[in-house]
Amino acid sequence: MPGETIKIGVVAPGSRIDRIVAERVEEIAAGLVSERAIEIHFHPQCFLASGHFAGDDAARAAAFLDIANDESFDALWFARGGYGACRMAETAIAQLAAVARTKLYLGYSDAGSLLAGLYKEGFPRLAHGPMPSDILRAGGAAAVKRALAYLIDRAPDALEASVSADTPTAAFNIAVLSHLLGTPLQPDLTGHVLMLEERAEYMYGIDRYLFHITSNPGIRRVAGIRLGRCSEIPENDPDFGQTEEEVTRHWCDVSGIPYLGRADIGHDVDNKVVPFGRPQAA
Amino acid sequence: MPGETIKIGVVAPGSRIDRIVAERVEEIAAGLVSERAIEIHFHPQCFLASGHFAGDDAARAAAFLDIANDESFDALWFARGGYGACRMAETAIAQLAAVARTKLYLGYSDAGSLLAGLYKEGFPRLAHGPMPSDILRAGGAAAVKRALAYLIDRAPDALEASVSADTPTAAFNIAVLSHLLGTPLQPDLTGHVLMLEERAEYMYGIDRYLFHITSNPGIRRVAGIRLGRCSEIPENDPDFGQTEEEVTRHWCDVSGIPYLGRADIGHDVDNKVVPFGRPQAA
Helix, strand or coil: CCCCEEEEEEECCCCCCCHHHHHHHHHHHHHCCCCCEEEEEECHHHHCCECCECCCHHHHHHHHHHHHCCCCCCEEEECCCCCCHHHHHHHHHHCCCHHHHHCEEEECHHHHHHHHHHHHCCCCCEEECCCHHHHHCCCHHHHHHHHHHHHHHCCHHHECCCCECCECEEEEEHHHHHHHCCCCCCCCCCCCEEEEEEECCCHHHHHHHHHHHHHCCCHHHCCEEEEEEEECCCCCCCCCCCCHHHHHHHHHHHHCCCEEEECCCCCCCCCCEEECECCCCC | CCCCEEEEEEECCCCCCCHHHHHHHHHHHHHCCCCCEEEEEECHHHHCCECCECCCHHHHHHHHHHHHCCCCCCEEEECCCCCCHHHHHHHHHCCCCHHHHHCEEEECHHHHHHHHHHHHCCCCCEEECCCHHHHHCCCHHHHHHHHHHHHHHCCHHHECCCCECCECEEEEEHHHHHHHCCCCCCCCCCCCEEEEEEECCCHHHHHHHHHHHHHCCCHHHCCEEEEEEEECCCCCCCCCCCCHHHHHHHHHHHHCCCEEEECCCCCCCCCCEEECECCCCC
């Protein structure tokens, strides 16, 4: 509602962020013209370091619950991907209170492990889209503004262009989805348009992941696959001989899953928002 | 039987090999002292090139069937790993004749996709162990001789030391097994000691694969996990902070799978033979 304050909590279930990320995102939020006041709270856990992770598994789960179970927050925004959400997702999801179900969760990449588990639990407001850490990319302000426009107003122009009220959607990083298959975090994507993106995987690895994903009986019930951007693919020796789109078409042909074309998502500043399920009202 | 000729057919379901591999393996075989004559036939398909693969999917499947369905061969030896077996495994396995069930199949790494699918189909003579391409490693002759000793005589000293008649075993590359989970190639490993090895994966990637593997309901029915060697692990930034054994213990703890210690397998010349199921008579 106009006049209300939107309160967004940021946690890092995988890798940590530096303070500069928080500062630059807060600056952008402060400069936004909106009918609502915006308050962004970066949970102190975002800046912890424990080996590869933003704090140990218990610290990351606790921070997630601090925001998710606090009724004063309207949204939980994942700070960054990296790696680690799958290590705490089941524990954290098991401790969610009823109020956690009312808020919006936004992120992508490694955060897909939590989005998957929450979608499986029937959470109605989940979306794949930019994160605070995207501010570090060249032109990253556009990605952060897009995420904020979705977090605050569910701005329709933040959405991936093929998203419509006709068909439910979901979006994942290819490697992350592969690692969720057959685990308690795998959601039912029957009838969904599944959008997939990847970064920094060898083409043979993308091929092998798509074999795995399209061979899964649950995934075979999707309405179709759209391929997002696959960026920073390392050189293969010998050359793999097929592009990511050829590989995706191959596995769609083999599995009988319709290939629906490209999706406007990826590890980049143009990454658009894809709701889990159907488009959500603010 | 003494006096008989053992005939071994070599095919490459993933990546190709050079002629020098065949020449050097044939030299070693010619120098072996055995009660049986040995004939090794490298299928011409081993030397084909189609992008990443030793010939296209159809050529690799056809070569596999040429050897597997030919009653004159006693064993099918996978030439090399690399990548590609998962692309042709289902098609090829569906066309196997009854005679294919009588022979021994030996290989590891990418060949695990075929070993898995064959084990699922109840093939009784499958083993994880050295391949012809191991001859290119420093000291590789030892690995090839070990494989031949198993192929020809089921030599007990070729076996991984913990293998016994008491408990069935199976062995896989970690990434390969992860990609098989939930596909039609996933075998039932209930009650098996599962040995796992890896090469050239980041430690965070090994951790994520072990999350995936140990979360799988089928894998949770194994008797326990033994960890083989994880070699050539790229440096992680930041340092992952845990060794491969700590990571394996972690996921065994989380999943309730017994951790049984180390296994003498890996992408190296010391890689011992692990039968699928119980030790096999010659």
